[in-house]
Amino acid sequence: MSDQNSTPVQFGVIGGSGVYQMQGVEVVAEHDLSTPFGRPSDPVVEAQVAGRSVFFLPRHGKGHRYTPSEVPYQANVHVMKQLGVTHLLAVSAVGIMQEQIKPGDMVIPDQIFDRTKDTRTSTFFGEGIVGHVSLADPFCDDLRGVLAVAARSCGATVHEGGTYVCMEGPQFSTRAESNFYRASLDAKVIGMTAIPEAKLAREAEMCYAMLAMGTDYDCWHEDEEDVSVEAVIAILKANADLGNRVVQDVAGRLPEASDCDCHSAARFAIITAPDAITEQAKQRLSTLYGHYFND
Numbered sequence: 001m002s003d004q005n006s007t008p009v010q011f012g013v014i015g016g017s018g019v020y021q022m023q024g025v026e027v028v029a030e031h032d033l034s035t036p037f038g039r040p041s042d043p044v045v046e047a048q049v050a051g052r053s054v055f056f057l058p059r060h061g062k063g064h065r066y067t068p069s070e071v072p073y074q075a076n077v078h079v080m081k082q083l084g085v086t087h088l089l090a091v092s093a094v095g096i097m098q099e100q101i102k103p104g105d106m107v108i109p110d111q112i113f114d115r116t117k118d119t120r121t122s123t124f125f126g127e128g129i130v131g132h133v134s135l136a137d138p139f140c141d142d143l144r145g146v147l148a149v150a151a152r153s154c155g156a157t158v159h160e161g162g163t164y165v166c167m168e169g170p171q172f173s174t175r176a177e178s179n180f181y182r183a184s185l186d187a188k189v190i191g192m193t194a195i196p197e198a199k200l201a202r203e204a205e206m207c208y209a210m211l212a213m214g215t216d217y218d219c220w221h222e223d224e225e226d227v228s229v230e231a232v233i234a235i236l237k238a239n240a241d242l243g244n245r246v247v248q249d250v251a252g253r254l255p256e257a258s259d260c261d262c263h264s265a266a267r268f269a270i271i272t273a274p275d276a277i278t279e280q281a282k283q284r285l286s287t288l289y290g291h292y293f294n295d
Contacts, residue, residue: 006257012044012055012085012206013247014076016092016193022056023244025049033082036284037074037124041066044079050252055083059090059193068169068192069119077200078124081287086263087143087254088201090210091243093236094164094189095172095218097182103235106156106246107189107212108148109164112138113181114195117168122196124203124288129281131203131269138198140207142260147209150249156242162188164212166195178218190218203269204288207262211246213239267292 013022025047032043041061047054057076060066080088094107101107125131144160151158165181167173169192173181181187189212201208215235266289270277274293282293 006259007086007263008084009254009256009258010055010084010086011049011052011251011254012057012080012083012088014080014088014090014197015056015058016060016090022047022049022054022247023241025054025248028053031055031079031083033079035075035078035082036287037078038072040072040075040079044083046083049248052251052254054247054251055080055085059092059197069116071193073196073200074121074124077197077204077206078287081204081206085206086258087140087207088209089143089147089247089250090194090197090208091247092191092193092210092212093215093232094191094212095216096214097165097178097187097190097218098162101159101188101214102157103214103216104157104239105159105214106151106243107159107162107164107214108139108144108151109189109194109210109212110137110139110141110144110161111163112194112198113163113165113185113187115165115167116195119168120196122199124200124285125270127281127284128272128276128278129270129285130272131266132271133202133265133269135199135202138194138202139209140260140262142258142262143207143209146253147211147246147250150253151211151246154242154245154249156246159188162186164188164194164210165190167192173218189214202262202265205263205265207258207260211243213243 029046
């Protein structure tokens with residue numbers, strides 16, 4: 001793409017379990033917004049970091065009110081789009097599926113295997129408008145690269161690449177499931193929230209990447225305790241400061257503008273004939289695709 005098609009970069013962060021706010025930053029505003037898809041998990045906090053605005057949203061809400069299946073994913077991604085976010089970083093607690101990864105390590109996955117149960121709405125399309133975006137590579141390579149450099153510069157032990165298995169929850173895996181994911185999928189980590197977040201971020205034409213914070217060995221490791229909430233929270237608390245520093249470092253490393261292909265991911269996605277798209281659908285999706293409706 002040429003420079004004239006570059007998009008000004010705006011950074012947003014969705015924090016997962018144990019990550020409910022950004023520490024040590026200057027909060028400049030709180031955005032309590034609604035969307036065509038309902039209200040997000042919480043008001044979005046805007047902070048000044050490294051000379052730029054960073055928008056932060058706790059995925060499960062303050063106080064951790066939503067299960068992974070109850071999170072209002074559509075509203076969460078849409079509200080970030082309303083605020084102009086182009087680069088969306090997910091910070092998530094994950095179970096570890098490979099021996100070389102230790103609790104407290106950071107993983108930057110490049111693939112997702114979906115094991116959710118179709119209880120979560122995973123698209124903005126429907127109700128009179130049909131679209132299909134590519135999800136072959138669900139995480140943005142450009143943002144993943146910036147994230148890896150930032151995490152290492154902050155002293156994290158980083159593992160790049162690998163598959164994130166997204167299970168339904170809220171229960172943790174059975175031992176049979178855990179061993180299946182390791183043997184059949186060569187999974188690196190397991191979590192409960194990348195789907196549908198990654199799908200919606202792609203439809204919203206955002207760069208999306210994940211800082212996955214390894215907390216436990218699920219239940220496959222014979223020499224380690226089976227996963228428990230207590231173990232997860234203990235590791236998250238120990239790693240909270242490091243994760244926070246990584247997020248702030250990413251904010252300082254992102255460019256002023258980007259011509260990443262993620263920003264035009266839906267350009268040819270809509271296959272409904274223009275004259276068949278209802279005005280209601282156009283209004284509902286105007287923030288996402290208004291520029292295409294007007295072409």
